[in-house]
Amino acid sequence: MAEPILEVKDVAKYFGGVRALDGVTLSVQKGGLIGLIGPNGSGKTTLFNVITGFYVPTRGEVWFEGERIDGLNPNEVYLKGIVRTFQIPRLFPSLTVLENVLLTPPNQIGEKPLYAVLRSRWEKQEKELAKKAVKLLRRFGLGRYIHANVSELSAAHIKLLETIRGLMTNAKLYLLDEPAAGVAYDMAKEMFSFVKRLRDEEGLTFFIIEHRLEVLMEFVDYVYVLHNGKLLAEGKPDEVVQNKAVIEAYLGG
């Protein structure tokens, strides 16, 4: 088994009396395609928020590549190499598709206030990044939309764009929050086979929240099940779907 890239150790997050997370321990292996499932309100998105720095856990630790990252700000977590997508995609509507991609590389020279007005300082880097971005967009079939506004993209393309723009950086871990929600079944399958392709070709690691188990289970190597803020079960997809506790949690509520 490969070494873990992400380790969540006994993480708890309380909101007043609500225990959104209550001692969750799990790990994501490097190069894995890991699922995170659970009924509504089981704490999946809260866990993502803790990992990406939106919440400071009430208790417990989060480790990424041997470094403790809980308590860091979201922008610092991103700089460590964790990319996150949202349940409702958050692209920037006043920017074009290309600009949405160009936004991702961290610490660009032209982003420094003193250099921004000195075009010669950052022109070369900007052009290189733009070329890289165009190649990336073409590789994933978005070449036609380079100068389009993001509002012209289909729901599936928006999700695709939100994920692939992370490839502009050397991000290693992708946290996808319901990539298949609101997308037709065929598109959802396409989305996942593309995620699998990225994992195989680029050696990236994916940790995915998904409600559409029929799609998810086909692709992932390992699944964690959350219920009421606690880890209910874990294992290979076919083991988990047969787990009685899991079926009860999903059906019984």
Added chain:
Amino acid sequence: MEFLINFIISWLPIFAIYGILSISLNLEIGYTGMANFGKVAFYAIGAYLSAALTMSVMLSLVGKSVPLYSIEAVQALSTPGTGAIYTHPAAYVGLFVLSLVLAFIVAGVVGYFITYPTLRVGPAFLGITVLAFGEMFRVFMRNYEPLGSTKGLFGLNNPFIWIGNPQLSQGLFALVSLALLLAIYIYAERFVNSPLGRTLRAIKDDEVAALCLGKHVPRVKATVFFIASGMAGVAGVLWTFYQGSVQPDTFVPILTFYVWAMVILGGMGNNLGALLGAAVFTLVDRVLTFAAGMMGPSLIIPPNYLRWMIVGIVIVLVLLFRPEGIRPAKPIKTPAWEAVKEVSEGG
């Protein structure tokens, strides 16, 4: 002809002042999405700083140690021919330039430190904090005797007044103001048409998503606030030297909203639009002032009311027919476009 020249000379500095203010507000609200309801505070800081600095240094040059607000100070500084601003032209112009630099830095630093803590909590807090700060500054100045309390400071004039020919000196000042406006406009254009400008738009669209892409949102915002507040400080210096005096009650909150009206009229997120908005409003204002001067008491409606009525009507009309302003927001331009073209042509 003579009349037209006089008109333009008296209008240009006002246009430059408001042009700078609206470009600076546009950087905040149009590009970054920060609602600054206290623009006037930084304008006032620039105005007071330049008046206090220039007057005290000029007075010490002629060996007078009197309070800045005293009648002796006014006489020592601005008695035509023998006052300090006539006898020490190099120092006077030098202090004007120094004021511009210092006002930028001081107003900018104040802006940075006032906003940095509030930026994390949300846009409304920022707007209210600076609005309150502006009023506090005005009320403080009304009661601060060393800087003239309610009467303010008098005794300055156009930085080129020593030339003697009023039209020439005013014309020179108009040109200098215009040059400053142009420089700030070019700076702002370059600033927003850069990777940083892209980040600003992203922050305006969705702060949380920008944060998730590794952008240090509070720092970026505070930096924009520093630059924009510094620009407002520069406008304040121009005002002091245009008016020759500063009074606390010039810096009322409505002035901020006057600048807002210019930006809304011109087009948010478009620097040229901001300039156009400033041009239209200041022109209407000047024309009214001139017309009122000529027509005198025969006007049924006092020009001050007429001004605000026109402002209101213009805003309503713009929002009805051109909700995005005269010049809608412009997409940012970086060399990325050229690179894309190269790739496309290369296959």
